Amino acid sequence: MTALVREGSKSEQAYAWIRSRISSHAFGPGYRLVLGPIADELGMSVVPVREAIRRLEAEGLVTFERNIGAHVSLIDESEYAHTMQTLGIVEGAATALSAPLLDADALDRAEAVNDRMLHLLGHFDAHTFTSLNQAFHSVLYEPCPNPHILDLVHRGWSRLSGIRDSSFAFVPGRARHSVDEHTRILELIRGGADPLEIELAARDHRWRTMDAFLAARHSHPTEEGR
Numbered sequence: 153m154t155a156l157v158r159e160g161s162k163s164e165q166a167y168a169w170i171r172s173r174i175s176s177h178a179f180g181p182g183y184r185l186v187l188g189p190i191a192d193e194l195g196m197s198v199v200p201v202r203e204a205i206r207r208l209e210a211e212g213l214v215t216f217e218r219n220i221g222a223h224v225s226l227i228d229e230s231e232y233a234h235t236m237q238t239l240g241i242v243e244g245a246a247t248a249l250s251a252p253l254l255d256a257d258a259l260d261r262a263e264a265v266n267d268r269m270l271h272l273l274g275h276f277d278a279h280t281f282t283s284l285n286q287a288f289h290s291v292l293y294e295p296c297p298n299p300h301i302l303d304l305v306h307r308g309w310s311r312l313s314g315i316r317d318s319s320f321a322f323v324p325g326r327a328r329h330s331v332d333e334h335t336r337i338l339e340l341i342r343g344g345a346d347p348l349e350i351e352l353a354a355r356d357h358r359w360r361t362m363d364a365f366l367a368a369r370h371s372h373p374t375e376e377g378r
Contacts, residue, residue, distance in 0.1 A: 162196045166204035169194060174213055174224055175279035185214060185222040229366060231311075236362035239308035243289065244355030246296035246305050247337070248347040253295040259342060262291040266334045273328055278320045281327055285320075288334055292341070292354070319365050326364040333357040 170190065173179040185205055187198040194201070205222050208214040215225045265288040272281050286309065296302045320327050337357065340350050 162194075162200035163203040163207075166190070166194055166196065166201045167207055170201075170204055170208060171213065172279065174208075175277075175282075179224050181224050181226045183224045185224065227369070229369065233362060233366065235308055235311045236358060239305065239312070240355040240358035240362070242301055242304040242308060243293055243358060244351040244353075246293040246298070246301050247289075247354040248351035249298055249301065250293055250295040251341045251347060251350050253297070254292065254341060258291055258295070259338060262288055262334075263338055265291070266331060266338070269327070269334070270331050273331070276324055276327065278324070281320050285330065292337070319361060323361075323364045323368045326361055329364075330357070330361065333360070 170179070170185065179185070187201050187205075191198045191201045205214055205216075209216055209222065213225055214222050216222045265284050269281060269284045269288070272284070293302070293305055296305070320330075333353070334357075337350065337353050340353055
């Protein structure tokens, strides 16, 4: 069994192993997850592997089809685009409304997270980068005083839960630009920029990730259903 999976329950080990391969795009959309070979690779029975796959299915990363089995969930480009467009709008508004409420400590926390993302570029891990990315943005939008807008932001992030890792795994070059855009957003907030300028910067940042991902998907289509 590989060194990666030595701690925790066997189900947890299988979950971490499969999820890491989905995150790195080694198991791309449509990839069939066959219990036997995975169990053999990990040196365990199929029972914990089946439990891990059910957990991934609950998270939206895996789809199970009757008489076919489990496979890595396919990405619905229309759903992705609609979600990212909406999230760009509501997250931009939430960030602009939060800006006057963000003190120096909050901005320093966001900057520290962005610095960690910058350092990660040299040994890129899409899953870790994605987690840090959400942590960065949450600092900026969580103080939003409008609970309805904030709820829409949370719903948008939840809808993306099954494909967030794939965005940066599929377009790793986007990560560098993302860090730079984070720096720009922080500069605007620290400088007391007009709320509309902050809103547009946050919105366009989200939309650039969407555009890069969709462009890469069209240039390098995945082998779905292999």
